[in-house]
Amino acid sequence: xxxxxxxxxxxxxxxxALIMGPGPGIxxxxxxxxxxxxxxxxxxxxxVYAWAVFWLxxxxxxxxxxxxxxxxxxxxxxxxxxxx
Amino acid sequence: MxxxxxxxxxxxxxxxxSQLGGVAIVVLVIYLVMLLTLGVVAWRRGRTTEEDYYxxxxxxxxxxxxxxxxxxxxxxxxILGVPGNVYKEGVAFMLFxxxxxxxxxxxxxxxxxxxxxxxxxGYVTQGDMIADYYGDSAGLRMLVAVVGFLYVLxxxxxxxxxxxxxxxxxxxxxxxxxxxxxxxxxxxxxxxVLIGGMRSVAWTDVLQGFLLIAGMLIAAVATIVTLGGFGGxxxxxxxxxxxxxxxxxxxxxxxxxxxxxxxxxxxxxxxxQPAQWMRLYAAKxxxxxxxxxxxxxxxxxxxxxxxxxxxALAGRALYPPEMIDGVLTAHPHxxxxxxxxxxxxxxxxxxxxxxxxxxxVAILLVAVLAASMSTADSNLHALSAxxxxxxxxxxxxxxxxxxxxxxxxxxxxxxxxxLALWMVRAGHENADFAPLKMIVNLMFAAIGFSCQLLxxxxxxxxxxxxxxxxxxxxxxxxxxxxxxxxxxxxxxxGRDGATPVADSVAPLRSLFxxxxxxxxxxAAVFALVSAFTRRLDPxxxxxLALDMDVSSPE
Numbered sequence: 001x002x003x004x005x006x007x008x009x010x011x012x013x014x015x016x017a018l019i020m021g022p023g024p025g026i027x028x029x030x031x032x033x034x035x036x037x038x039x040x041x042x043x044x045x046x047x048v049y050a051w052a053v054f055w056l057x058x059x060x061x062x063x064x065x066x067x068x069x070x071x072x073x074x075x076x077x078x079x080x081x082x083x084x
Numbered sequence: 085m086x087x088x089x090x091x092x093x094x095x096x097x098x099x100x101x102s103q104l105g106g107v108a109i110v111v112l113v114i115y116l117v118m119l120l121t122l123g124v125v126a127w128r129r130g131r132t133t134e135e136d137y138y139x140x141x142x143x144x145x146x147x148x149x150x151x152x153x154x155x156x157x158x159x160x161x162x163i164l165g166v167p168g169n170v171y172k173e174g175v176a177f178m179l180f181x182x183x184x185x186x187x188x189x190x191x192x193x194x195x196x197x198x199x200x201x202x203x204x205x206g207y208v209t210q211g212d213m214i215a216d217y218y219g220d221s222a223g224l225r226m227l228v229a230v231v232g233f234l235y236v237l238x239x240x241x242x243x244x245x246x247x248x249x250x251x252x253x254x255x256x257x258x259x260x261x262x263x264x265x266x267x268x269x270x271x272x273x274x275x276x277v278l279i280g281g282m283r284s285v286a287w288t289d290v291l292q293g294f295l296l297i298a299g300m301l302i303a304a305v306a307t308i309v310t311l312g313g314f315g316g317x318x319x320x321x322x323x324x325x326x327x328x329x330x331x332x333x334x335x336x337x338x339x340x341x342x343x344x345x346x347x348x349x350x351x352x353x354x355x356x357q358p359a360q361w362m363r364l365y366a367a368k369x370x371x372x373x374x375x376x377x378x379x380x381x382x383x384x385x386x387x388x389x390x391x392x393x394x395x396a397l398a399g400r401a402l403y404p405p406e407m408i409d410g411v412l413t414a415h416p417h418x419x420x421x422x423x424x425x426x427x428x429x430x431x432x433x434x435x436x437x438x439x440x441x442x443x444x445v446a447i448l449l450v451a452v453l454a455a456s457m458s459t460a461d462s463n464l465h466a467l468s469a470x471x472x473x474x475x476x477x478x479x480x481x482x483x484x485x486x487x488x489x490x491x492x493x494x495x496x497x498x499x500x501x502x503l504a505l506w507m508v509r510a511g512h513e514n515a516d517f518a519p520l521k522m523i524v525n526l527m528f529a530a531i532g533f534s535c536q537l538l539x540x541x542x543x544x545x546x547x548x549x550x551x552x553x554x555x556x557x558x559x560x561x562x563x564x565x566x567x568x569x570x571x572x573x574x575x576x577x578g579r580d581g582a583t584p585v586a587d588s589v590a591p592l593r594s595l596f597x598x599x600x601x602x603x604x605x606x607a608a609v610f611a612l613v614s615a616f617t618r619r620l621d622p623x624x625x626x627x628l629a630l631d632m633d634v635s636s637p638e
Contacts, residue, residue, distance in 0.1 A: 014185075014189075017182075018182070018186070018344060018347060018348065019344065021179065021182045021347075022179040022180075022182045022183075022340065022343035022344050022346070022347045023340050023341070023343065023344035023347075024340045024341065024344070026179070026340050026343075027340065030330050030331050030340075031326070031329060031330045033325075033326035033327045033329075033330050034326075036326075038326075038330075040326065040329045040330070041318075041322065044315070044318045044319075045318055046175050046318075046321060046329050046397075047329075048175040048176070048178070048179070048329065048330060048331065049175050049178055049389075049397075052178050052181060052182060052389060053389060055182060056182055056185070056385050056389060059182065059185035059381070059385075060185055060381055060382050062185075062189075063185055063188055063189050063378060063381040063382075064378065064382075066189065066192075067192075067374060067377070067378045071192050071196075071374050071377075073369065073370040073371045073374060074196075074200065074370050074633055
């Protein structure tokens with residue numbers, strides 16, 4: 001996979017993690033406080049908390065891949081190389 | 085709890101408080117001596133140049149860079165304000181931790197370019213870079229300085245306020261503990277910033293950073309162990325009311341859209357504030373920033389989600405907030421929302437670990453102090469650079485000697501601290517004065533202002549289509565919008581006078597982050613005005629882009 005494709009893929013995954021994690025994606029699991037039958041826990045842990053931990057893992061993985069595969073270190077200033 | 089056991093519990097708490105007072109003083113003295121020693125050593129290692137005072141000679145390595153960026157990011161808001169809001173709003177506010185990888189990634193994505201051009205062209209403040217890019221003008225420099233001031237003031241206020249809260253927690257019976265704690269924090273911070281500059285601030289940030297990372301994680305471990313391990317902990321969490329286990333939280337404030345805009349804009353806004361910008365200039369290499377970005381993105385969210393936020397969640401189960409006259413109020417045993425961590429560690433650890441627990445509590449409470457001081461010092465130091473270089477040196481006395489500028493910087497630090505101290509005292513004396521009541525409100529107000537530097541940052545680093553008139557018009561519009569959302573209208577016009585303003589912005593405030601709202605207006609005005617005003621010289625823009633070592637736009 002080229003650097004540009006990987007960069008776009010990671011950006012897309014990171015964006016999805018933001019939309020799904022703290023964003024409107026949370027409506028998929030957010031328990032209704034008025035509904036006594038709503039599922040508020042998963043494996044004994046509050047479901048919103050588990051959701052946050054999962055998407056945080058996705059975000060951190062994106063940063064880790066970018067660190068290893070994308071982010072360059074310039075040996076010196078003005079080497080003339082592109083940063084893209 | 086029956087009457088006898090309640091009395092025994094009170095006697096036990098009194099003993100703990102008295103033991104804690106003595107141990108806390110010893111731990112506090114050791115910590116302060118270490119800080120001042122680091123400050124003096126940094127001062128002796130430094131040279132007397134302005135660049136060394138403000139940027140530590142642009143030679144900061146990985147450990148110092150990552151710890152100073154994290155410690156500046158981790159203010160009292162992280163260790164008191166954010167848990168205070170988790171205690172108030174339940175799991176809804178735990179999603180706030182997802183803002184940190186955004187900020188972490190930007191340490192490299194923004195930082196590498198800012199560092200390269202800063203080193204190449206000798207920038208010290210962000211005003212230097214913005215003025216060089218768009219063409220120097222009094223208005224532009226002043227505007228950037230004003231944004232810096234509007235960010236720094238609320239941030240310093242909240243750190244000083246945290247010092248007061250901490251003193252209250254450590255010495256509950258002492259008269260004027262809040263005032264004395266706030267003054268003590270201000271005084272020590274001023275001393276080591278004045279003597280050592282950036283090197284001193286960064287070195288002390290390393291100590292403070294380690295302390296507060298350890299504090300956030302140890303507090304969680306202690307709370308989980310006290311409640312009988314993970315099983316017991318989450319069993320207790322099951323007792324939380326249904327509103328506290330879902331969005332938008334018991335107050336109905338944190339909708340997913342609001343959390344999303346907070347996670348994107350509060351994080352990046354915090355990174356483009358003056359003190360962090362100077363840390364990007366001060367890094368030794370791209371490699372330092374790259375490694376800092378990775379560590380920041382993993383360690384900080386872990387400290388929140390697996391650390392201090394769990395303490396607050398247990399606090400909500402143990403001391404549920406109460407609805408009194410339609411207002412969500414902290415449990416009487418806790419007093420104020422921001423006190424939840426102090427109450428939890430102070431009560432649980434000594435019971436569990438005896439004297440060792442008391443020592444641990446003292447260390448944890450000093451970690452709170454460390455969080456406050458590490459942010460206050462960085463912001464005061466950055467403000468002195470902004471006032472000295474962007475205002476005094478340019479417009480008041482361009483011929484001032486380096487010695488004279490150093491004194492102006494020192495007086496700025498002292499003046500800003502006194503102003504913040506006065507505002508904290510005013511807020512504390514008037515218990516009904518809502519704007520200064522919760523640390524997290526001050527945090528969002530401050531970040532809202534720094535978000536107004538985001539369009540100009542994005543334009544300089546990536547887009548390169550803006551004009552000076554565009555950037556100035558955008559920033560003025562953005563600042564005006566954020567101003568309406570902050571406590572400032574209350575301060576200026578009184579509560580009654582500000583009511584129409586508060587009513588008119590209430591719908592937007594409930595939907596989105598303050599900084600995001602200002603950013604949208606700022607970016608729209610910026611784009612519009614830039615489209616109708618004279619473009620920057622393309623050759624000049626190309627040279628600037630090359631100094632960031634990126635390709636100029638076609």
